[in-house]
Amino acid sequence: MTTNTIQPRRILVTGGCGYVGSALLPHLLRLGHHVRAIDLILYSDAGVKSLKASPEFEQWQNRFELVVGDLRHEETMREALRGCDTVIHLAAISNDPTGELDEALTRQVNFDAIGMMLALAKEAGVTRFINASSSSVFGIKNVPDVTEELEAEPLTFYSKYKALSEWLVVAAASREFCAVNIRPATICGYSPRQRFDLTVNKLTADAVRKGVITVHGGQQRRPNVGMSDAINLYAILTQTDPALINGQTFNFGFENHTVLAIAQLIQAELKDLNVSIKVTDTNDHRDYHISSAKLIKYLGYKPVSSIAMEVANLRRALDGGQFPDIDASEHYNMKCMKLARDNGTYRFLSRPPSHV
Numbered sequence: 001m002t003t004n005t006i007q008p009r010r011i012l013v014t015g016g017c018g019y020v021g022s023a024l025l026p027h028l029l030r031l032g033h034h035v036r037a038i039d040l041i042l043y044s045d046a047g048v049k050s051l052k053a054s055p056e057f058e059q060w061q062n063r064f065e066l067v068v069g070d071l072r073h074e075e076t077m078r079e080a081l082r083g084c085d086t087v088i089h090l091a092a093i094s095n096d097p098t099g100e101l102d103e104a105l106t107r108q109v110n111f112d113a114i115g116m117m118l119a120l121a122k123e124a125g126v127t128r129f130i131n132a133s134s135s136s137v138f139g140i141k142n143v144p145d146v147t148e149e150l151e152a153e154p155l156t157f158y159s160k161y162k163a164l165s166e167w168l169v170v171a172a173a174s175r176e177f178c179a180v181n182i183r184p185a186t187i188c189g190y191s192p193r194q195r196f197d198l199t200v201n202k203l204t205a206d207a208v209r210k211g212v213i214t215v216h217g218g219q220q221r222r223p224n225v226g227m228s229d230a231i232n233l234y235a236i237l238t239q240t241d242p243a244l245i246n247g248q249t250f251n252f253g254f255e256n257h258t259v260l261a262i263a264q265l266i267q268a269e270l271k272d273l274n275v276s277i278k279v280t281d282t283n284d285h286r287d288y289h290i291s292s293a294k295l296i297k298y299l300g301y302k303p304v305s306s307i308a309m310e311v312a313n314l315r316r317a318l319d320g321g322q323f324p325d326i327d328a329s330e331h332y333n334m335k336c337m338k339l340a341r342d343n344g345t346y347r348f349l350s351r352p353p354s355h356v
Contacts (some may be wrong), residue, residue: 009128009238010034012084014071014117015091020132020230022047022193024088027231029060033238036065038080039091042337043193044330050192072113072344074120081117081124088130088234089117092162095197096136098333099158105341110161111168112345118172118179119348129169129179130237135223135253135290137163137183145291148183148249155286166249173247180237180245185253185290189227189310190317196331199259200224203266204311205326207275208318213267217282218260221289223253226305227313233301244298254303256289262307269311 011028015021016037025047028035041048048066051057057064069076071091081087092110093099099106114131121129138146139153152163166181173179188200196205199222203213233252237245257265260279267275295301317323329335 006031007239008032008034009086010084011036011086011088011238012080013037014087014089015039016066017041017045017047017193018043018090018094019191019193019195020187020227021090022050023191023227024090024231024234025051025064026054026056027235029064030056031235034063036067036080036084038067038069038071038076040070040339041068042339043333046330047191047193070342070344071117072108072342074116074344074348077117077120078124081120081126084124084126086128086130086238087117087121087126088132088238089114090132092132093158093337093339094333096156096158098337099156099161101337102341103157105339106157107161108341108343108345109339110158111165112349114165115168116345116348118168122172122177127177128238128242129172129177130234131165131169131179131181133166133181133183133249134159134162135183135185135251136288137166138288138290140287141289145293146251146289147291148251148294170247170249178242178246180247181249182233182237183249183251183290184230185223185225185255187227187230188224188307189305190313191227194317194323194331195333196326197333200262200266200307200310201314203263204270204314205318207266207270207273208315209326211273212276212278213263214278214280215260215263216280217284218263218279219258220282220285220287221256221258222262223256223288223290224262224307225253225255226303226307226310228305228310229254229303232304236299236301240299248298250295250298251290251292252295253290254292255307257307265307266311269308270315
């Protein structure tokens with residue numbers, strides 16, 4: 001349950017120039033919030049350019065700030081948090097393949113930095129912390145309903161440190177500090193900083209560009225949630241009664257289709273293109289599915305999007321020439337992620353306690 005009246009917040013969005021962040025920033029500004037984004041801009045500045053090109057930006061610019069910086073740096077984060085009352089934490093080494101490149105780096109960004117950030121957020125007077133985790137923390141579960149009550153069994157470095165970071169967030173929750181974890185399914189759809197390394201987006205791009213969708217395997221389930229739902233939920237959580245969400249963890253995804261079924265949904269949505277589907281063998285048999293019954297029960301949440309709607313949105317952007325080079329590295333995290341290890345968070349977290 002949420003109020004119909006928007007209470008303006010001063011929000012820090014980490015990863016504000018990433019795939020989800022680039023769509024979330026204008027949504028929050030449109031709702032009347034003051035928004036500060038922190039991002040290293042590893043994957044191009046397309047999100048910032050799109051925001052500043054918006055006809056509404058002139059009305060928003062006095063409520064928007066961008067910090068280009070690394071969230072592993074104490075002073076950078078201290079300054080970024082100053083004056084904020086809410087954090088929406090999106091920044092991460094994002095997805096399984098990129099997480100496997102370097103475990104220490106993935107731990108620094110996806111785990112260590114959250115510990116430092118929670119401490120600094122409390123120090124800065126932040127009262128609400130919304131943490132974007134991942135539904136991949138469950139690994140492979142052979143049960144009909146994968147609910148929050150089941151134990152996390154991560155299979156990769158990415159999901160391992162996402163799962164561990166959830167414990168930090170829950171442990172930080174208090175009467176004065178509302179902290180909540182959201183476990184999104186794979187997010188799909190259009191964003192100014194577009195990704196084509198995600199199942200729905202890649203298959204849609206192939207359908208539009210080639211007229212053929214190639215499915216590897218096909219029987220693996222992949223839970224998805226639309227970008228419209230993602231930005232809608234994060235905005236709602238800034239307003240939700242803390243009693244409903246404090247210290248809680250919620251699954252977030254409403255369509256648990258096989259990859260082949262996803263291809264067929266895309267084929268139906270783009271029927272005017274006469275798209276064909278080609279099925280090949282695969283060694284990737286990861287099979288994920290989740291239940292979001294808890295989110296629906298606690299918040300009364302109703303999805304505002306679907307895979308089909310997000311495919312239609314992305315097709316409009318592609319047809320409009322917004323992404324002339326689908327193969328450009330900026331659309332693929334693995335292709336352009338160049339980030340060195342940095343032990344700044346370790347220095348902060350290993351600091352001896354101060355004595356009065």
